[in-house]
Amino acid sequence: MIEIKQVSKHFHLSKGRHIKALDQVSLEIHPNEILGLVGESGSGKSTLGKVLAGLHPKTMGSIKYKDETLPDNYSAKDFLRLSKEIQMIFQDPYSSLNPRMTVGEIIGEGLSLRKVAKKTIQEKVHAWLLKVGLHPDHASRFPHEFSGGQRQRIGIARALIVEPKFVICDEPISALDVSVQAQVIQLLQKLKNDFGLTLLFIAHDLSMVRHISDRITVLYLGQIMEIGPADQVFFHAKHPYTQKLNSSNPLPDPKREREQPTIQVDNSEIPSPSEILRGCPFASRCPHVSQICKTERPELKNIDNNHQVACHHLDKIN
Numbered sequence: 269m270i271e272i273k274q275v276s277k278h279f280h281l282s283k284g285r286h287i288k289a290l291d292q293v294s295l296e297i298h299p300n301e302i303l304g305l306v307g308e309s310g311s312g313k314s315t316l317g318k319v320l321a322g323l324h325p326k327t328m329g330s331i332k333y334k335d336e337t338l339p340d341n342y343s344a345k346d347f348l349r350l351s352k353e354i355q356m357i358f359q360d361p362y363s364s365l366n367p368r369m370t371v372g373e374i375i376g377e378g379l380s381l382r383k384v385a386k387k388t389i390q391e392k393v394h395a396w397l398l399k400v401g402l403h404p405d406h407a408s409r410f411p412h413e414f415s416g417g418q419r420q421r422i423g424i425a426r427a428l429i430v431e432p433k434f435v436i437c438d439e440p441i442s443a444l445d446v447s448v449q450a451q452v453i454q455l456l457q458k459l460k461n462d463f464g465l466t467l468l469f470i471a472h473d474l475s476m477v478r479h480i481s482d483r484i485t486v487l488y489l490g491q492i493m494e495i496g497p498a499d500q501v502f503f504h505a506k507h508p509y510t511q512k513l514n515s516s517n518p519l520p521d522p523k524r525e526r527e528q529p530t531i532q533v534d535n536s537e538i539p540s541p542s543e544i545l546r547g548c549p550f551a552s553r554c555p556h557v558s559q560i561c562k563t564e565r566p567e568l569k570n571i572d573n574n575h576q577v578a579c580h581h582l583d584k585i586n
């Protein structure tokens with residue numbers, strides 16, 4: 269469905285410096301799957317989501333959606349056409365909804381931009397309010413009248429009303445109370461099944477995405493460290509970075525504790541993406557580091573069916 273080849277995104281800073289928020293990322297997203305994307309804050313997860321949604325131009329590489337190569341820079345026309353296929357649901361339901369628009373205007377915006385008749389928009393907005401568990405009367409209210417969970421439902425309705433095929437969910441529950449997180453996840457799963465969606469599901473917590481994902485990609489400082497079937501990446505993580513993500517997870521999981529060796533990781537400062545010039549981005553924190561890690565970037569290698577890892581020392585680790 270999506271083929272990402274060697275995609276990089278550099279942000280320019282002052283004095284000619286730049287950050288490689290994405291550094292030669294290649295991956296495929298299959299029709300109808302949920303691909304989890306995990307990594308600590310600053311790994312480039314949102315940047316990848318925004319590049320895929322056409323919200324950030326990429327610096328290098330190519331992205332194919334179905335059979336079409338996506339443009340580097342979207343024109344307004346490209347955006348109108350492609351945002352009917354690819355939509356994004358944002359992390360923060362408090363800042364991503366325009367406070368001066370009614371909920372009906374927010375949800376219906378994608379349709380009014382496409383010059384859909386007012387009456388049809390109104391009907392669709394009402395139908396979508398019901399689909400996401402809200403009430404048609406809510407259309408005339410403003411975002412501040414709703415709770416975080418309800419606002420995220422509004423954000424979901426806004427994204428899905430144009431009937432996209434591929435939806436990027438950028439940490440859609442991170443800003444919500446624990447008590448409503450599961451409800452929003454269940455809603456997304458139901459809508460995914462009802463509409464045959466393909467999802468890129470971004471999270472910083474591996475244990476959260478593993479339940480809903482078919483496969484998981486682990487990103488660190490703009491590079492893919494590991495990618496594979498969700499249970500493989502969770503229970504049989506091979507990359508020291510993935511193992512670190514697993515071990516810093518506070519939720520007790522007896523099965524995982526039995527199967528997953530815990531490792532000592534250097535918790536020193538995460539290097540800034542502008543500091544990494546070559547080698548493995550995890551080298552400065554990795555317990556298995558050696559000279560080659562500092563000079564040569566490890567390639568993603570197949571270790572199993574559909575399971576790939578970028579590490580020079582797989583032999584040492586498992």
Ligand code: ADP
Nearest residue numbers: 279287289308309310311312313314315316541
């Ligand atoms: P994540 O979503 O995994 O937390 P982001 O994609 O937001 O990571 O950020 C990746 C890196 O790119 C970070 O170092 C961040 O500071 C930088 N970055 C993100 N957006 C911008 C921007 N608009 N301008 C400059 N740097 C940015």
Ligand code: MG
Nearest residue numbers: 313314315438
């Ligand atoms: Mg983010």
